[in-house]
Amino acid sequence: MPKKKTVKPKKSVSKKTVSNDKDVAVATNNNQGAVEPLSIVSEMQSSYIDYAMSVIVYRALPDVRDGLKPVHRRILYAMWTIGLRHTAKFRKSATVVGEVLGKYHPHGDSAVYDSMVRMAQDFAMRYPLVNGQGNFGSMDGDGAAAMRYTEAKLQALAEELMLDIEKNTVDFIPNYDGSHKEPRVMPAKLPNLLLNGTTGIAVGMATNIPPHNLGELIDAINLLIEKPDSTIDDLMEYVKGPDFPTGGVIYSIEDIKTAYATGRGGIVMRGEAEIVEEKAGQYTIIISSIPYQVNKATLLEKIATLVKDKKLEGIKDLRDESDKDGVRIVAELKKDSYPNKILNNLYKHTQLQEKFHVNMLALVDGIQPRVLTLKSILEEYIKHRQEVITRRTQFELDKAKDRAHILEGLKKALDKIDAVIKTIRASKDKEVAKSNLMKKFKLTERQAVAILEMRLQSLANMERKKIEDELKEKLKLIKSLEAILKSKKKVLDIIQDELKELRDKFSDDRRTKVIKSAIGQMSAKDLIPNESTVITMTHDGYIKRLAPETFKSQGRGGKGVMGLSTKEHDEVKIFLTTNTHADLMFFTTAGRVFQLKAYELPQQSRTSKGQNIVNFIQLSPDEKVTEILPSEDFNAFKYFVMVTKAGVIKRVEVSQFDNVRRSGLIAIKLKKDDVLKWVRLSSGKDDIMLATIKGQSIRFKEKGVRSMGRSAAGVRGIRLKKDDHVVGVDIIADGKVAKDEQLLIVTNNGFGKRTSLSAYKVQGRGGSGIKTAQVTEKTGPVASAKIVSSNMEGEDIIIISRKGQVIRLPIKAVNVLGRSTQGVRLMKFKAPDDRVSSVTFV
Incomplete structure (x- = not known):
């Protein structure tokens, strides 16, 4: 034992001093002047636990029931008590801070004001609780103006947290000096913990809960009330993920599920x-x-x-x-x-990309810190609301019974009003009158007092009827309230009804977009179903997806509809049909190739502009996409046949493009001033047809073009005259021409025809070819050349003009004519200077 010390009583003080033993402290006793030994270890443990619990319970962590920390609860309650409702006039923030400091929160004024400011910031709170007037800070980190300048009052939504607080719905505790009472927790009609989220650092623990969408939370609560055994997956059918006030995008449904199922996790956010x-x-x-x-x-x-x-x-x-x-x-x-x-x-x-580290730690029952799952937070909220509604109902029942009790006494008095008046007049004073009434008419003290305080106007028949009617209403109300207290289902029904009212009043659209897959892990099943889709891209590179039903079939010679909204002087360049899950190969004028999933492109309306392709692939400034091929037919073919504007042709095995990098691959080596224009799929046994803008065409065997590597330059496909260039490329399967197969020609001015493929004999590669159309000033140069079949039942041709005009007509509606004819009009343009831009089939 350490050596004890003594001091004179008149000099003793209440303090601790350290003895020579390093783990022992000594404490004086003012009454006796004695010094008692204390272990520093045990004293530090005890004091630190007290400090830690004070921080955990009274400072840093929110209560799971109302989602508020003590300082926020005290601010809102102070504003409620001084009448700062959402319909009231604004009051100086300094008034609120002073009220909070003086009655409930004996800490620094800046801490209180900063907490109030945050509750007013719409970029910090998904649903602000304070309505601020003046400078309350910004997303740039600017601080709020001093409290003497700003003004505040409650938001309408914040009042829902305190509604019915006067009906004994929650417990009240003494404030720091016992002069006032403050609520231990708010009645909280709203699930505020998840609604606005919170962040806080306690001792040995911290919390970080993201905000959510009100409508989604209410739907999930209703599901949990109806099906208490609901899983996290069930709840996530409604709660898609956090909904931040600043919007943005969050990724990975699996990460979100982990956070909801365990209470901890990381969610990637992007602007x-x-x-x-x-x-x-x-x-x-x-x-x-x-x-x-x-x-x-x-x-x-x-x-x-x-x-x-x-x-x-x-x-x-x-x-x-x-x-x-x-x-x-x-x-x-x-x-x-x-x-x-x-x-x-x-x-x-x-x-611009951050990770939100979820740690859903909150106080359960107001004292126990626990990491909670999404389901357990909602269960605690439902449990709290059950208690609030039960206590509110009991309060209203007691009040109704008390009033009914008085009304019964008044009714008795009115039934024997003459005797009552006589008894009162015969009494010496008020106390005697009360006693006489109680004895003679078998009344309680409360009833007797009410009779003595009754006004003479109550003796009128109309007033008597009012008392009787009110008594009937109170008895009916008592029966209804007692039924609620006896039925858990009725209590839950009230919770749902109140939530529906709140949803109708405060719910809004989700701000944060949720991408189901993790970054870099796109999965078709996480996005959209595999279905037919139309891909369009303009000359300036604006691309989008559309539903095939967007375009209706019309008769030959029709004007069509305005099918695609484009920028001024822009025109539709590529139009194809595929499936949403298909891989799309993007071949560019620079001879490179990129790959995307069809569902990665935005699906938009017929008249929308779309998004520029540079949002999806890395093109150089002067590089354009010239061909898009869907992957669904790749397995049936062996080669890509590439043709340039200058008539150069190259054949490459499809397998050389199995792994196309995000940054692209070289597809063909080009000469100066030449560009890649067409890419087709072939089997290795096909014939190839080329057509030019001046109406020439050539057909030759595919085997006449040897297979090359990706970086090769290719060979001549057709010999071109001055100012001529290739305008169409197509494949004749296996080199066999069926009787019903034709070459469909469409010219710039909307003329077209079909010519039997038998009219085109096989020639040697590299020749000048033969005439395929009579090109005149009336028809304009050839715009498109494609092989079609008369037996293509249910398939139509879609012609798109440079200004976005579209017409869809059956292939059979196009006349079959000879090689050297000019064709018939297929499309009338609304604008005199409009021309054909693209032709495809659906």
Whole structure:
């Protein structure tokens, strides 16, 4: 034992001093002047636990029932008690802070004000609880104005958290000095913990809960009430994932499910960005949202630093055009840059991509910190609401019984009003009168007092009737309230009814988009069903998907409909039908090839412009997509047949393109000023037909073109005259011509015809060919040449003009004529200067 020390009583003080033993402390006793030994280890353990529990319970963690930390609860309650409803006038924030500090929260004024400010920020709270007037900060990290300048009141939604608080729905506890009472928890009509989320660091633990969409949460709660054994998968049919106030995109349904099922996990967030073509070869990246809790100014500063340090190349100008309508960050790119590559680097090196680390820790029963799953949080909310509604019902029942009891006494008095008046007049004073009434008419004290306080006007017949009617209503209400208390189902039905009212009143659309697959792991089953689709792309590279039903069949010579909205002076270039799960091979004028899934392209309306292809593949500034081939037929063919505008042809095995990188592969080596224009699939035994803009054509055996490697340049397919170039390429399967097969020619001015393939004899590769159409000023040059069959039942031809006009007509509606004829009119243009742009079949 350590050596004890003594001090004189008159000099003793309440303090602790350290003795020579390193694990022992001594404490004085003011009354006796004695010093008692204490173990520092046990004292530190005890004191630290007290400190830790104080931080956990009274500072840093939210209550699972109302989703509020003590400071937020005290702010809202203080605003409620001084009448700052959403319909009231604004009051100075300093008034609120003073009320909170003086009555409930004996801490720093800046901490209280900062907490109130956050509840008013629509970029921090999915559903703000405070309505602020004045400068309440910004996404750039700007602080709010001083509390003496700003004003505030409650939001209508915040009032739902405190509704019925005066009906004994929750317990009240003394404040810090016992002068006032404060609620231990709010009645909380709304599941606020998940609604607005929260973040906090306690002692040895922390919480980080994302916000969610109100409508989705209410749907999930209703499901859990109706089917208590619902799984996380069942709940996620309604709760798609976090819904952040700043919008953005989140990825991976599996990561979201893990977070909901365990209470912990990471969810990748990205800001929304789009690559937009401003003019030829000039692109801009527009960022329209940023990840939750990201400082916009810091993000811009980071991008600028990367550009300055040459760690991010290709950006020539960076502007913040954000306003009250939302975020808009504009990055202008250099002409020789790769937009898709720059965007990927922004995601990789800046906060444009962040991970939200979910840790759904909250206080259960107001004291026990627990990591909760999505289901357990909703169950705790339902449990809390059951208790609130039960206590509210009991309160209303007691009140109704009390009123009914008084009404019964008044009714007795009115039934014997003369005797009652006589008794009162004969009594010496009020107390005697009360006693006499109780004895003579068998009344309770409460009833007797009510009779003595009754006004003379109540003696009128109409007033008597009112008392009787009110008594009937109260008895009916008592019966209804008692039925609720006896039935758990009725309590749950009330919860659902109240939630429906809240949904109708406050629900809004989801802001955050959810991508089911993880980044870089696109899966067809996670996106859309495998179904027929139409792919269109304009000359300027705007691409989109459409439903085949968009285009209706019409008669020959019709004007068609405005099928595709394009930019001014733009025109539709590629039009094909495929399936949504198909791999699409994009061949470019530079002789490169890229690959995408069809479902990665945006499905839009017939009249929408679409998105530029540079949002999906990395094209150089002057490079254009010239051919798109779907993969569903790749297995039936062995070769790609490539033809350039100058008539050069090349044959490459399909297997050489099994693994096309995201950055693309070389498909053909091109001569200067030549471009790749067509790519077709062949079996190795087919015939090849080429047609030119001046109406020449040639047919030769595929075997006349030897198979080459990807980087080879090809050989001559047709000898061209001056100013002539290839305008159509097609394949004759196995070199066998059926009687019903024809070459369909369509000219620039909308003329067309079919000519039997038997009229085209096999020639040697590289010759000048033979005439396939009479090209005149009336018909215009040849725009398209395709092989068709008269037996293509149910298949139509779709002709699209440069200005987006579309006509669909049966193939049989096109006349069969000789090689040297000019054809008949297939399409009338609405605009005199319009011309045919693209021809395809559906």
